[in-house]
Amino acid sequence: MATETEFAPAKVNLTLHVTGRRQDGYHLLDSLVVFAGVGDRVSVTTGEGFSVTGPQAALLPPSDDNLCLRAARAMGGGVAITLDKVLPVASGIGGGSADAAATLRALARMGRPLPDAETVLKLGADVPVCLSGHAVRMTGVGEGLAPVSVPPGWMVLVNPGVAVSTPSVFRALDRRENPPMPTPLPPLPDMAALVAFVASQRNDLEAPAIALAPVIADVKAALAAQDGCLLARMSGSGATCFGLFAGQASAEAAARAIRAAQPGWWAAAAPMLG
Numbered sequence: 001m002a003t004e005t006e007f008a009p010a011k012v013n014l015t016l017h018v019t020g021r022r023q024d025g026y027h028l029l030d031s032l033v034v035f036a037g038v039g040d041r042v043s044v045t046t047g048e049g050f051s052v053t054g055p056q057a058a059l060l061p062p063s064d065d066n067l068c069l070r071a072a073r074a075m076g077g078g079v080a081i082t083l084d085k086v087l088p089v090a091s092g093i094g095g096g097s098a099d100a101a102a103t104l105r106a107l108a109r110m111g112r113p114l115p116d117a118e119t120v121l122k123l124g125a126d127v128p129v130c131l132s133g134h135a136v137r138m139t140g141v142g143e144g145l146a147p148v149s150v151p152p153g154w155m156v157l158v159n160p161g162v163a164v165s166t167p168s169v170f171r172a173l174d175r176r177e178n179p180p181m182p183t184p185l186p187p188l189p190d191m192a193a194l195v196a197f198v199a200s201q202r203n204d205l206e207a208p209a210i211a212l213a214p215v216i217a218d219v220k221a222a223l224a225a226q227d228g229c230l231l232a233r234m235s236g237s238g239a240t241c242f243g244l245f246a247g248q249a250s251a252e253a254a255a256r257a258i259r260a261a262q263p264g265w266w267a268a269a270a271p272m273l274g
């Protein structure tokens with residue numbers, strides 16, 4: 001039986017507006033989500049077993065509740081999975097959700113039917129967007145997905161090695177009812193338009209995340225200080241921040257400079273995937 005290997009790209013919330021809260025405590029969001037050309041790899045074959053390899057493996061001991069295994073069980077189980085872990089764990093770029101979505105895609109390629117939308121959402125609020133794999137405006141608690149066209153561009157992702165718990169950040173929010181993004185979104189034909197739009201919008205989780213992990217402010221400042229950085233902001237519930245760059249050379253130089261200045265931080269340059 002062939003092995004199916006799927007890329008699990010980092011998810012980046014260019015904007016993240018918290019617009020309300022449901023009865024069950026989950027928050028309503030309005031978020032412009034893109035993907036980056038850096039991520040984990042999930043390999044699935046028939047058999048049994050689960051192993052985690054790669055540069056971030058030490059921070060994710062294999063366990064039965066890993067999102068790869070939960071996703072595989074939702075499609076019948078009975079497979080062996082290897083997760084090549086590149087993305088920092090609990091870092092606001094959807095690593096676990098990306099892995100779950102990659103597992104679902106791999107099993108679908110093996111001929112199994114995808115679970116229904118509700119089951120996919122139950123794996124994690126970010127799993128539907130990761131399964132879509134394209135730039136979207138994400139609404140609801142993560143189930144509303146409207147495709148958005150984004151221009152070519154580069155990103156630098158930087159994580160200070162501090163795990164931030166998503167529920168703690170939501171709990172630390174001051175205001176749970178904030179304005180959404182405009183409808184419709186403006187056209188985003190080039191990086192200048194994208195940067196101007198994102199700069200006019202927010203990540204409502206940034207302030208509570210910085211209150212819990214002040215180093216996030218240093219990460220953002222380090223990115224903003226790099227030549228060619230057009231805008232720096234936090235993704236998701238943190239602690240990873242992203243910088244937007246027009247081209248590959250300036251993005252790669254920025255990632256190198258940040259790694260040299262802060263050897264304990266994780267930094268990666270990658271194209272923005274529409």
Ligand SMILES: C[C@](O)(CO)[C@H](O)COP(=O)(O)OP(=O)(O)OC[C@H]1O[C@@H](n2ccc(N)nc2=O)[C@H](O)[C@@H]1O
Pocket residue numbers: 013016025026027028029031092094097123124125126127140141142166167170236237
């Ligand atoms: C903050 C985001 O990263 C933005 O893309 C996601 O909404 C979080 O997605 P995720 O990590 O897949 O989230 P889940 O694993 O489903 O939920 C973790 C916890 O985050 C909180 N949570 C998550 C999503 C949401 N719309 N409202 C919430 O309040 C809940 O306390 C939940 O128990």
Ligand SMILES: Nc1ncnc2c1ncn2[C@@H]1O[C@H](COP(=O)(O)OP(=O)(O)OP(=O)(O)O)[C@@H](O)[C@H]1O
Pocket residue numbers: 060065066067068083088089090091092093094095096097099100126164166236237238
């Ligand atoms: N495959 C996986 N990769 C990373 N974390 C996983 C995985 N499976 C389960 N987890 C658990 O999920 C928690 C959240 O990790 P994850 O990396 O998905 O967070 P995140 O990047 O903040 O996600 P999001 O941006 O969706 O909030 C971790 O503390 C970890 O214990």
